[in-house]
Amino acid sequence: MKDLAVRLAALDPDAGAALRVIAYFDRLVEERAGLRAIVRGAAVLAGCPARLRDDERHVSVRVEPDGSSTTAGEAPDEAWMSAPIDAAATLTLERPGTPGEIEAMVLERAAAAARTVLDRTRGHASRTDPASAELVVDREAPESLRLRAAARLGFQPTDCVRAVALDNGTPRLLHAESAPDVAGRAGIGPAVTVKDLPDSWDAARIALRFTAEGDERDPGRRIVHADQLGGLVLLASAILPGAEPHPDLRALERAAAAAPWMLSTLDAVAEAASLRAAASALRVHHSTLQDRLAHSHPLLGWDPRDPQGRLRLQVALAMRRLHRNPPL
Amino acid sequence: MGVLVTTVLPPPPFDPELAAALDVIRQQLPSALTAEMIQPMREGSVMADLTDEQLARDGAFTVDRRLVPGPAGDPDIELLILTPAGAGTALPGLYHTHGGGMVVGNNRSGVDALQDWATEVPAVIVSVEYRLAPEHPHPAPVEDCYAGLVWTAAHAGELGIDPAQLVIAGASAGGGLAAAVALMARDRGGPTLAGQMLLCPMIDDRNDTPSAVQMAGLGVWDRTANDTGWTALLGDARGGPDVSPYAAPARATDLSGLPPAFIDVGSAETFRDEDVAYAGRIWQAGGRAELHVWPGGFHGFDGLAPQAAISQEARAARLRWLKRLLGA
Numbered sequence: 243m244k245d246l247a248v249r250l251a252a253l254d255p256d257a258g259a260a261l262r263v264i265a266y267f268d269r270l271v272e273e274r275a276g277l278r279a280i281v282r283g284a285a286v287l288a289g290c291p292a293r294l295r296d297d298e299r300h301v302s303v304r305v306e307p308d309g310s311s312t313t314a315g316e317a318p319d320e321a322w323m324s325a326p327i328d329a330a331a332t333l334t335l336e337r338p339g340t341p342g343e344i345e346a347m348v349l350e351r352a353a354a355a356a357r358t359v360l361d362r363t364r365g366h367a368s369r370t371d372p373a374s375a376e377l378v379v380d381r382e383a384p385e386s387l388r389l390r391a392a393a394r395l396g397f398q399p400t401d402c403v404r405a406v407a408l409d410n411g412t413p414r415l416l417h418a419e420s421a422p423d424v425a426g427r428a429g430i431g432p433a434v435t436v437k438d439l440p441d442s443w444d445a446a447r448i449a450l451r452f453t454a455e456g457d458e459r460d461p462g463r464r465i466v467h468a469d470q471l472g473g474l475v476l477l478a479s480a481i482l483p484g485a486e487p488h489p490d491l492r493a494l495e496r497a498a499a500a501a502p503w504m505l506s507t508l509d510a511v512a513e514a515a516s517l518r519a520a521a522s523a524l525r526v527h528h529s530t531l532q533d534r535l536a537h538s539h540p541l542l543g544w545d546p547r548d549p550q551g552r553l554r555l556q557v558a559l560a561m562r563r564l565h566r567n568p569p570l
Numbered sequence: 571m572g573v574l575v576t577t578v579l580p581p582p583p584f585d586p587e588l589a590a591a592l593d594v595i596r597q598q599l600p601s602a603l604t605a606e607m608i609q610p611m612r613e614g615s616v617m618a619d620l621t622d623e624q625l626a627r628d629g630a631f632t633v634d635r636r637l638v639p640g641p642a643g644d645p646d647i648e649l650l651i652l653t654p655a656g657a658g659t660a661l662p663g664l665y666h667t668h669g670g671g672m673v674v675g676n677n678r679s680g681v682d683a684l685q686d687w688a689t690e691v692p693a694v695i696v697s698v699e700y701r702l703a704p705e706h707p708h709p710a711p712v713e714d715c716y717a718g719l720v721w722t723a724a725h726a727g728e729l730g731i732d733p734a735q736l737v738i739a740g741a742s743a744g745g746g747l748a749a750a751v752a753l754m755a756r757d758r759g760g761p762t763l764a765g766q767m768l769l770c771p772m773i774d775d776r777n778d779t780p781s782a783v784q785m786a787g788l789g790v791w792d793r794t795a796n797d798t799g800w801t802a803l804l805g806d807a808r809g810g811p812d813v814s815p816y817a818a819p820a821r822a823t824d825l826s827g828l829p830p831a832f833i834d835v836g837s838a839e840t841f842r843d844e845d846v847a848y849a850g851r852i853w854q855a856g857g858r859a860e861l862h863v864w865p866g867g868f869h870g871f872d873g874l875a876p877q878a879a880i881s882q883e884a885r886a887a888r889l890r891w892l893k894r895l896l897g898a
Contacts, residue, residue, distance in 0.1 A: 258597075265593045273586030279879065283590065286877045309877025 260347050263287055267351035277359050281305045284333065284352035288345055291336040293318075294356055298330035301360075325349035327356050361393040375413045378436065379405050379443035392436045405431040405443035407450040411570045413443055422465060427453040430467045442468075448478045451567040452560060454509075458502060461509035462563060474560055481564040490542075490558040491565070497541035504541075507534050511546050512556045581784045582837045585866030591875035592789065592868060599874075601787055603795035605704070605802070608673045620678045630655055631685060631695075638721040641713040645701075649718055650677040652695040653730060654688055662764075662896050663731035664688065665722055666697035667715045667751065669742030669870075671772070671791065671799035673703055680741055683873065683885075690889055691898040694731050696722045700747070704802035708817040711803070712750045716760070719751055723761030735896055737765040738829075742791070742870060743799065745771025749819040749831075749848070756827050763829040765895045767888065770835045770869055771845060774820035775800040775808050779843035789839055789868035796840050820844050826855040832891045833859060834884060836867020862887050 266283055277294060285292035285305040291312075294303045304312050321338035323345055333353045335341075341349060377383055377391040389399050395415055397403055402418035409427040416422055418433035429450030431442030445468035452471060454462025468475070487495075498505045507524060511531075514520035521531040535547055545551040584592060603611070625633045634651040654661070664687065668679040677697040684695045700714035719738065726733040740748035745768040752766045777796050786793040800808045800818075807813055815822035831852055835845040842863065849861035864871070864884050872881040892898070 262594050262597070266590045269590035269593050270586060273584075273589050275586035275590070279587045279590075282587070282877055282879070307877075309879075309882060 259344055263344065263347045263351055267355045271355045271358050274362075275355075275359075277301065277356060278303055278305070278311060280352055280355045280359065281333070282309050282311075283355075284335065284348050285309070288335050288337065288348045292352070293334045293336065294327070294331065295334070296327070296331035296360065299360065301331070323349060325353040327353045327360065331356070331360060357390065358393055361390055362396075375415055378415060379413045379439050381440035385437055388439070389436060392439070397436055399436045401436060402433045403436055403439060403442070404433050405439050405446045407431070407443065407446040407570065409450065409453070413446070415439070424465070427455065427464050428466075429453060430465065430469075432469050445475075447570050448475055451478055451564050451569065453567065454563055458506050460563075460566065461506040462513075462559065474557075477557070477560055478564055478569075481561060483568045485565075487565065488558075488561055490554055491561045493542050493544075494555075494558040494562060497538050500541055501534075501537070503534065504538060507531070508538065508546060508555055509559060511535065512552065512559055517547065579780075579784065581788055583866055584789070584838050584868060585864075585871075585878065585880050587878035588866055588868060588871050588875050588880065591871075591878065595790070595874050599790060601789055601792040601795065603671065603791070603798050605798055608704075608798070608802070612674050619676065620682060625650075625652060625678065625681070625685070627685065630689065638718065641710075641717045644710070644713070644717075647714050647718055648677065648699040649722070650681065650695075650697040650699070651729065652681065652685060652688070652697075654692045654694070657692050657694070657730060659727075659730050660732040660735075661730055662691065662693040662735035662737065662898075663722065663726065663729070663733075664693050664695045665719055665736060665738045666695060667700070667738065667740035667744040667747040668697060669740065669744040669772075670702075671795065672711060672743045672746075672803045673799055675702075675743075680744065680873070683741070684739060686885070687889055687892055691892055691896060693896075694729055696729065696731075703799075704805075707805060708803050708814070712747055712754070712816050715747045715751050716754050719755065719761055734762070735764050736761060737767060737892070737895065738763055739767035739769070740771070741769035741873075743772045745769050746773045746819060749773055750816045752828055753819060753822055754816055765830045765832065765892075766828065767832045767892070768834075768845070768848075769888070770839065770841055771819075771833065771848070772796070772799065772841060773818055773848060774844035775804055775813050775818040776820075777809065777840075779840075779847075781842035781844075782840045785838060785840050785842075789836075790871075790874065791840055791869040793840055820848060824855065825851045826857060828852060828855075828857050830858040830895060831860070832888065832895075834862040834864065834887065836869060836871055837863050837865045838867060839869040841869065860891055 270280055270283060281292050281294045281303045282305045285307045286309060289307050291306050306312055322334050322336055323341045324332050324334040326332055333356060374391040374394050378388050404416045404418055406414040406416050406422060407429040408414060422428055422430060429446040431446030434442045449466040449468040452466045453464055454460045456464045510520040510524045514523055517531060518528055521528045539545050544554055546555045622633050631652045631654060636649045637646045638649055640647045664684050666681055666684055668675045668677055670679055677699040681697045688695055698715050698718035701710045723733055738748045738751055748766055749768050749771055752763055755761055755763055777793060782793045804817060813821050833845055833849045835842050849859045852859040864880055872884040875881055
């Protein structure tokens with residue numbers, strides 16, 4: 243049988259050949275093949291020696307069209323076809339002149355594949371690298387830059403990822419199935435593929451506004467998932483800096499000032515499935531909770547124990563958090 | 571063996587470079603081969619013949635053909651004889667049985683791999699043209715191969731071959747035929763072989779090992795293709811109780827007294843388990859065998875994707891064994 247080298251070297255510049263070149267390098271990237279395999283692919287597909295040189299990382303690879311690796315070879319010729327991989331690295335075909343259709347395709351795809359390897363193996367970027375994460379969620383940045391930044395953080399374009407908004411305003415990325423590992427408050431965006439992370443980031447920042455410190459003065463959840471907010475997100479755009487507090491929020495603040503247990507008690511009632519569960523969460527007797535709610539009723543102006551009152555309470559608590567947490 | 575597979579586990583992954591090449595190869599060579607596809611494949615370009623000019627390699631080899639007697643009462647057979655230019659006398663002989671699933675190919679198929687060896691270790695190559703199934707079922711193919719070996723050994727001096735250094739070699743179906751001819755030579759008191767090179771050999775008509783089941787529909791020469799090849803050779807007898815070890819060497823109950831064997835195979839191919847078992851049984855019978863299982867290799871990977879790192883390793887291992895065997 244004719245071998246691959248013969249078949250690929252004789253590629254005609256038709257659409258089928260171009261697709262085969264694309265498929266070859268895509269699969270190498272998918273299989274996480276190394277640099278040598280990529281340069282080998284370029285040499286075999288182009289039918290001439292190929293080189294990769296990276297001055298920053300001190301990488302130098304040269305492969306003959308039969309796939310064998312060789313040392314440096316002759317001095318580089320200015321006229322050879324080449325494509326930049328990044329600022330420091332270049333992929334070269336040892337063939338002079340203007341690249342034809344197939345050569346241009348080989349250069350472009352091999353350089354892109356090499357870029358993913360170099361980014362992946364760079365090693366000093368961590369998943370919490372803020373600069374890279376900021377780039378990934380930046381809607382204004384070109385998609386190619388965003389994908390590269392994601393690769394540096396260990397995320398492939400097809401991975402399912404969530405943007406996380408931390409309380410200091412910085413983004414972090416999280417695999418869809420992973421549990422968030424954050425110390426402070428955090429808003430978690432919906433799981434998306436890498437290119438859609440700016441959307442997830444927008445949602446995460448809104449979710450962050452619904453978080454609370456989780457203490458007596460600011461009771462509530464420290465971590466909020468955008469996925470779970472439902473129609474409440476609409477409140478976020480209504481409550482911006484300078485907005486007048488709604489009368490229900492004034493009533494809630496009035497009640498809060500009356501007793502140190504008031505806010506945490508009301509938050510427990512808003513969150514728990516039943517008053518009995520709320521009492522249990524607060525570690526107070528059921529009758530104590532009843533007494534406290536009887537006390538809160540006139541301060542609020544509505545009864546947090548009936549369903550409608552409970553909804554008003556939930557909305558008032560959400561408005562309180564939105565006032566405390568202005569948009570980033 | 572008849573290993574019963576109750577749970578089919580996922581197949582081993584292909585080597586990254588081989589996976590990329592396979593995407594390209596499969597556009598021209600499907601995993602499965604059915605009986606209707608035999609004739610188109612014989613006529614197709616995938617099996618394009620090496621020309622005499624290619625075989626001569628710029629004068630490095632002289633190309634000769636001899637018609638020699640076939641099995642008693644059967645037609646003559648053609649031997650393709652390639653002699654290194656300027657070679658002395660009494661060189662090692664490489665007797666070649668070509669591959670092609672018992673149904674396709676001719677005595678030029680795959681002979682270029684042996685020429686690569688003969689370039690490193692000067693040797694005379696004799697490649698036999700045997701009759702193909704299904705037009706010529708068992709025992710026609712293997713008897714032709716055996717008759718050609720007998721003639722070659724008897725005319726070793728005339729061919730410039732040292733009869734003590736005659737090695738039989740074949741890949742795929744050719745590996746199965748090589749193993750079978752080695753068994754026949756032992757049993758019939760025929761020519762003494764210095765070694766048998768069984769490259770991803772096709773040796774078990776039962777087609778039911780875990781690897782055969784696991785790789786169905788995947789890679790190159792899958793379980794369906796294997797069924798097509800064996801059925802062409804054996805008809806209804808395939809997989810039954812009365813198959814001769816000269817058709818399917820895995821059926822041999824006695825593997826003692828055989829020449830040293832070199833066996834290689836990929837971990838991701840139909841033949842993996844039958845080939846590993848054959849090596850194991852040679853050792854159990856007190857024989858000599860060298861076994862290589864190349865991780866992530868599909869059937870014939872070294873020829874179809876020769877540039878891949880693992881293909882280069884596989885070819886180098888064969889040559890190293892041959893050099894050790896022949897003291898070259």
